[in-house]
Amino acid sequence: MSKHSVSGEPVSSSTSPHGPVKKxxxxxxxxxxxxxxxVLSLTVLxxxxxxxxxxxxxxxxxxxxxxxxxxxxxPENFSKAWELTNFPNALLTSGIVTAAAVVLxxxxxxxxxxxxxxxxxxxxxxxxxxxxxAALFVPFPIIMLPVTKETALLxxxxxxxxxxxxxxxxxxxxxxxxxxxxxxxxxxLEEAAIMDGASHWTTFWKVIFPLxxxxxxxxxxxxxxxxxxxxxxPLVILSDPATRTLPLVQYIFQSQxxxxxxxxxxxxxxxxxPLLLVYLFAQRWVISGVMRGxxx
Amino acid sequence: MGAPRLATxxxxxxxxxxxxNRTFYWMVIPALLLFVVLHTIPxxxxxxxxxxxxxxxxxxxxxxxxxxxxxxxxxxxxxxYGFTFLFATTTTIVVNVGALFIALLLNAKIKFQTAFRGIxxxxxxxxxxxxxYVFNYLLSNNLPLVGQAxxxxxxxxxxxxxxxxxxxxxxxxxxxxxxAFSVIIYLAGLQTVPAELYEAASIDGATHWRKFTSIxxxxxxxxxxxxxxxxxxxxxxxxxxxxxLTGGGPGTSxxxxxxxxxxxxxxxxxxxxxxxxxxxxxxxxxxxSLLQMRTLQRKEADFS
Numbered sequence: 001m002s003k004h005s006v007s008g009e010p011v012s013s014s015t016s017p018h019g020p021v022k023k024x025x026x027x028x029x030x031x032x033x034x035x036x037x038x039v040l041s042l043t044v045l046x047x048x049x050x051x052x053x054x055x056x057x058x059x060x061x062x063x064x065x066x067x068x069x070x071x072x073x074x075p076e077n078f079s080k081a082w083e084l085t086n087f088p089n090a091l092l093t094s095g096i097v098t099a100a101a102v103v104l105x106x107x108x109x110x111x112x113x114x115x116x117x118x119x120x121x122x123x124x125x126x127x128x129x130x131x132x133x134a135a136l137f138v139p140f141p142i143i144m145l146p147v148t149k150e151t152a153l154l155x156x157x158x159x160x161x162x163x164x165x166x167x168x169x170x171x172x173x174x175x176x177x178x179x180x181x182x183x184x185x186x187x188x189l190e191e192a193a194i195m196d197g198a199s200h201w202t203t204f205w206k207v208i209f210p211l212x213x214x215x216x217x218x219x220x221x222x223x224x225x226x227x228x229x230x231x232x233x234p235l236v237i238l239s240d241p242a243t244r245t246l247p248l249v250q251y252i253f254q255s256q257x258x259x260x261x262x263x264x265x266x267x268x269x270x271x272x273x274p275l276l277l278v279y280l281f282a283q284r285w286v287i288s289g290v291m292r293g294x295x296x
Numbered sequence: 297m298g299a300p301r302l303a304t305x306x307x308x309x310x311x312x313x314x315x316x317n318r319t320f321y322w323m324v325i326p327a328l329l330l331f332v333v334l335h336t337i338p339x340x341x342x343x344x345x346x347x348x349x350x351x352x353x354x355x356x357x358x359x360x361x362x363x364x365x366x367x368x369x370x371x372x373x374x375x376x377y378g379f380t381f382l383f384a385t386t387t388t389i390v391v392n393v394g395a396l397f398i399a400l401l402l403n404a405k406i407k408f409q410t411a412f413r414g415i416x417x418x419x420x421x422x423x424x425x426x427x428x429y430v431f432n433y434l435l436s437n438n439l440p441l442v443g444q445a446x447x448x449x450x451x452x453x454x455x456x457x458x459x460x461x462x463x464x465x466x467x468x469x470x471x472x473x474x475x476a477f478s479v480i481i482y483l484a485g486l487q488t489v490p491a492e493l494y495e496a497a498s499i500d501g502a503t504h505w506r507k508f509t510s511i512x513x514x515x516x517x518x519x520x521x522x523x524x525x526x527x528x529x530x531x532x533x534x535x536x537x538x539x540x541l542t543g544g545g546p547g548t549s550x551x552x553x554x555x556x557x558x559x560x561x562x563x564x565x566x567x568x569x570x571x572x573x574x575x576x577x578x579x580x581x582x583x584x585s586l587l588q589m590r591t592l593q594r595k596e597a598d599f600s
Contacts, residue, residue, distance in 0.1 A: 029407050030405045033401055034407045037398075037402065037406055044419060066437060067438075112323060112327045119316060137578070138339060139529070141533050142557075145557065145561040145567055145570060145571060145574070147334065167330075168327070168335060201322075229423035246423070250423075250425060251425060276418070276421055284414075292484075294484045295484055
C-alpha cells in the first residue's frame with residue numbers, strides 16, 4: 001500500500017458530517033469480535049451484579065466466593081440503610097443541588113459564552129475568554145482550603161453555596177465548549193432579529209438559546225453527572241449534618257458502621273440507583289450528548 | 297489576575313454600533329463577579345497565606361519562603377508527589393490503551409452495538425467514592441480467594457494492604473471507571489473517519505495493524521490528545537477513590553497530593569504550609585499540561 005493513497009484522501013473526504021457513519025448493514029456481523037466485546041462487558045457487569053447480590057444478603061451469607069445468589073432475600077438491609085443514612089434527606093439534598101446546578105449552569109454559562117463569542121474582537125471579552133480558559137488549569141484541590149474558609153465566611157457553607165460553586169467552576173470548560181458552537185451559528189440570524197427591533201436580550205433567548213439546545217444537553221448531562229457524584233466539594237463545603245449529599249452520606253456511614261457490609265451495600269445501591277435508572281432509559285441520548293462535546 | 301481590563305483604547309468597529317451593547321455586559325458581569333469571588337479571590341488569598349505560618353485559625357506571621365523551602369525537605373510531601381505522578385501516568389496510559397482498544401471493537405461490525413456501548417459507559421454514571429467502596433470489598437475479600445485457589449502468593453492477601461501493590465489496586469479501580477468516558481470520546485473520533493479510506497486500503501491489501509497505524513490513529517489523533525490531557529489532569533487530582541480504597545495507606549504509601557493538602561490543611565493545622573504545597577502543585581500541573589499539549593499537538597501536525 002502506498003502512503004499516498006492514504007494521506008491524499010483525508011483532506012477531501014473528512015468533511016463528512018458529524019453524524020455516525022451508519023452505512024453498514026448488519027448483514028455480515030463479526031462474530032468473534034462480538035463475543036470478545038461480550039466477554040469484556042462482563043468486567044463492567046460483574047461488579048454491578050456483585051453489588052446487587054451483596055445488598056440482598058444477610059451478614060452470615062456473605063462468606064464463600066461472594067458471587068452466589070442469595071439463599072434468602074433480605075430487604076431489611078434497605079430499610080436499615082434508609083434509616084441509618086437518612087436516605088430521603090440525602091436524596092433530596094443531592095437532587096436539589098444537582099437540579100439547581102444544571103439549570104443555573106445552562107442559563108448563565110450559555111449567556112457568558114454568547115457574549116464572549118460575539119465580541120471576541122473586543123479586548124475586554126477576549127481577555128475574559130482567556131481568563132476563564134486559564135482557570136481550567138486550577139483544579140479544585142489547589143484552592144479548596146481558602147474556598148472553604150470563604151464560603152463559611154459568606155454563609156455559603158450549605159447546598160446553595162454548593163450549587164453556586166458547581167455553576168462557577170464549570171464555567172471554564174463550558175465557555176470553551178459553547179463558544180466553539182456559537183461561532184458556527186451565522187450572526188445574520190441575530191442581525192435580522194435586531195433589525196426587526198428585538199433587543200439583544202430577546203434575541204438571545206428567542207433566537208440563539210433554542211439553537212443551543214444540543215450543547216445545552218451536553219453541558220447539562222456533564223454537569224448532572226459531576227454534581228450528583230462529586231464527593232470532595234460537599235465534604236469540605238457543607239457544615240450542617242442535616243444537608244449531606246448522597247456520596248457524603250456513604251462516607252460518614254462507612255466511618256461509623258464499617259463492618260456492616262450488607263447494609264453498606266444496600267446503601268450504595270440506593271445511592272447509585274436514581275442516576276443509573278435515568279441512564280438506562282436515556283442511554284442513547286446521554287452518550288450522544290457526551291460525544292457531541294468532543295466534536296466541535 | 298484581577299478584572300482583566302487590558303483595554304487598548306476603544307476598539308474601532310467597522311459596521312455596527314460604535315459601543316458594545318450593554319446587554320452583553322449584563323450577560324457576563326454577574327457570572328464574572330461570582331467567579332472572581334469564589335475562584336480568583338480564594339486563589340489569591342491562598343497564595344498570600346502560603347507565605348505565612350497560618351494554622352487555619354488564630355494569629356499568624358510572615359515566614360517568607362520558609363514554607364516552600366520546607367516542602368522540599370518533607371518526606372511525606374515528596375512521597376505524595378511520587379505516588380501521584382506514578383499513579384496518574386500509569387493510569388493515563390492504561391485508560392487510553394484500554395479505551396482505544398474497546399472503542400475499536402465497538403466500532404467494528406458487531407451485534408448489539410448500542411447496548412454494549414451503553415454498558416461500557418455505565419461506570420461513568422457512578423460515584424467514584426462508591427465504586428471505590430465496592431471494589432475495596434472485592435479486593436479485600438474476593439480477590440484473595442482467587443489468589444489462594446490458584447496458589448499465587450501475592451494475590452492471596454488483600455492487595456490494598458500490601459505497601460508494594462496497593463497503588464496498583466488504585467490504578468485498576470480508577471481505570472475501570474475512567475475508561476468509560478474515554479471510550480465514548482474515541483468512538484466519536486472513530487466515526488469521523490470516512491469508511492472509503494478503509495475500502496481503499498483493503499484494495500491495496502493493507503493488514504488490520506497497517507490500517508490502524510496509517511489511517512485510524514492519524515485520523516483520530518486530536519481525540520487522543522483530548523483524552524490524554526483530560527485523563528492526566530483529572531487523575532492528578534485523585535482523592536475520592538483513594539479515600540475509599542486505602543485511605544492513603546498502608547502507612548502513607550498511597551497518599552495523593554490532594555489528600556495531603558486536605559489532611560494537613562483541615563486536620564493538621566498546616567493551612568499556610570499546605571497552601572505553599574498547593575501553589576507548587578499548581579505550577580507543576582500547568583507546566584505538565586502545557587508540555588503535554590505541545591508534544592501531542594506537534595505529533596498531530598506530523599501525521600496530517
